Amino acid sequence: MSQEITSAAIADYQAQLQQLPQSATVKRAVMNNGILAASENTDSKVAMNQTFSVDLSAEKVANQKQSGRCWMFAALNTMRRSIADQFNLKDFELSQNYTNFWDKFEKSNYFYENILATATEPLESRKVAFLLATPQQDGGQWDMLTALIDKYGIVPKYVMPETYNSSKSSELNSVLNLKLRKDAVTLRQMVADKASEQEIATTKSRFLSEVYRILVYTLGEPPVKFDFEYRDGDKAYHIDRDLTPQTFFKKYVGWDLDNYQSIINAPTDDKPYNHLYTVEMLGNVVGGRQVRHLNLDIDTFKQLAIKQLQAGESVWFGSDVGQASDRQIGIMDTAIYNKDDLFNVDLSMTKAQRLDYGESLMTHAMVITGVDLVDDKPTKWKVENSWGDKVGEKGYFVMSDAWLDQYVYQIVINKQYLPADLLAATKEDPKVLAPWDPMGALASH
Template identity: 45%
Template sequence: MTLGQSHSRQAKDRSLTAEQLEAFEKEFAARPANRLMQNAVTQTSVDDIALDRRIVTAADHSVSHHLDDWKVTNQKKSGRCWMFAGLNLLRVGAARELGVKDFEFSQNYVLWWDKFERANHFLESIVETSDRDVDDRTVAHLLGDPISDGGQWNMFVALVAKHGLVPKSAMPETDSSSATGPMNRALKSLLRRGARDLRRLAAEGPEAQRAHKHEVLAAVHRVLSIHLGTPPRQFLWQWRDKDQEFHRDGWLTPAEFAAAYVRIPLDEYVCLVHDPRESSPVGRTFTVEHLGNVVEAPPVVYLNVGMDLLKRLSVAAVVGGEPVWFGCDVGRMMRADLGLWDADLFDYEAVYDASFELDKAARLVHHETQMTHAMLFTGVDVVDGAPRRWRVENSWGDEKADKGFWTMNDSWFGEHVFEVAVRRSALPPELAAALDEPPIVLPAWDPMGALAD
């Protein structure tokens, strides 16, 4: 075979040919099931066709341990699930302390400080990497999304520790806190322009860079204040309890309010993850480069554990009377109108006559999954000592599921839940000790650095 013939053969092997297309079309047409599915899916949503009616029919939304007797919140058109879930966890104790049935901390207040702190965090990362080419993978990752709404448990704790909290009445929602797109667009443009200028100033040294950073942050402050309002430095706090008795605590700072009404020790909580990749040993801590919001806060650290322990500690917390903050890949096997998750909720293989099998580790490695959303476990159904289903407080309003409380079958937990926040004291001694070991540093683009939104 000549060189020319070899190249011709290779090109034919690589290219789609008319013969292949004809064979595929004949194969498709030869099977009545394919034509049946074509007729169905061209007229109806594929999820309606693939929905496994047996799972829907068998779904029972009752649970043996049920904590919530409050209303759900609504993050609306924003990616604030992680802070909503965190504030929803804290409001349980605050409502009891205040003697009210429903209470909300200001999500807008936390959003303002997260955006401002995160802008500073991004600009510091740009200064740190300003000696690298702009197409360096880490720099490209930073510039790809300078400031988003999503976050992690440790980032929530860092904001509360530094800036405190206020009630929703002291800094209510605005149009932009409920729909962050236009504000984020302006912030991203400001920060990318700032990144360009900071990189150009690298030759003049850190002093020149940080002087310019101050100018960028001043512009960020203006944008945030225009869109979200100005965070209160203090406010007059008074309320009526569920018995209509009037109370007044007087003028409080956000730090004083948090100290009075956050009833759980946030600094005791640790983040456990289930990362089954071969490169991620169980019992080790991990952190991700350039992940965070508050520059001086402790780094975002995860402890990798087995799924059985993740479930066991979550069950123990809920049975013990405390909701659990968790992160997951929310859109998998989810039926929104039913408020239901199950690992086998949709039978796509039957529709397409194709295998979609990838285990959790392979999905992480091949970019098929990552954490996308954070919520609260507020109930669990325990049968013979094992969880069967979970009750979930979502932050998508009260129009779906049980007035906004969803049902997660335990099969889904194992496949699509990635992390939970629990008390360090609940860990076995060897894992508690592992938290003190230096973490393995993952690159900025690792899927375990994904932000829940």
């Protein structure tokens, strides 16, 4: 039976508050300065200094500006480091706008296909409502980026530079989602009217042509061929003519993307460790690479990241960046704010509880470029962000090991660092999770 809040109960709560000797002081501090400033722990700033025992060479950070393409920036940043090291390039970037174009084009087709697959379900179906809530967005995951590269390759940034709409994506997303929802009305009606497969395919093709037009007008047209022209760090001139985006990737990055595995740490009861998972309706390229997560305990998770860093390769990772972090000074640390002490309230939850009860999920992707090891144990990690060089230490952040334990959910690891039993697990048939599972969250901050 439900119970209302009575005046007697309120009087009791007021009396309890008045019994706390520090309540008046705390109230003034919080009212005048806000929760974060009033609970800030200055010791965290001292502990999270920018010194690391394993520290890869620092590149100038990129800037995603007012867009949610962090996953794309982070993945391309891991690859540009390889190109810069091999060919002695300074301040080199790959085109995030090029992959952004194809991502939005492919996501539109992915949406149409899912709308058709669920066309006989009612609008109030949870799957249909899930699709219509966000037909497409800027966010994504590692496997979605590799699906794009497999199909379209990559290009240097100067070949397809940023535009107003790539750097400030809200207007484009608004128009594109309006179009996709409008097209969903037509496609669902055609299925209800028992239109032929050919009629539906023709209509969908027309819709995709219109999407392509919108994307060209806002992002520019993707190059088919280009010349790679540059001066290296010694000022020597180089030019490589008539490259395609696919041949550029093969020649200048040369990675076998099948060798990279998404590793997650999701300590929830529905996801036993050492098994593979995928998420229904999560992806961008129809017929492309499937999102596949190997769930591991946190200690194994971190040891794999350390191995890859020690081998000289940075680590793409996904986390809940808004938790216990100061984005201006570039610190992510569970000790940076003492909110429990401030309010005299226990706000602690386990990582599993936060996932199960909607308190946390992956929101942002970055790159781990260093780690500080003390007695072979990590204490803090160096992070390359994509928010420009005005935050953190010229764009680089520090992440405490405790923060990684609690708020990092995904890393990408070269399979050569996996032991035999885990390598075998990557080949099993994945368990399919629901579309709204937190491991299907898209990094978009």
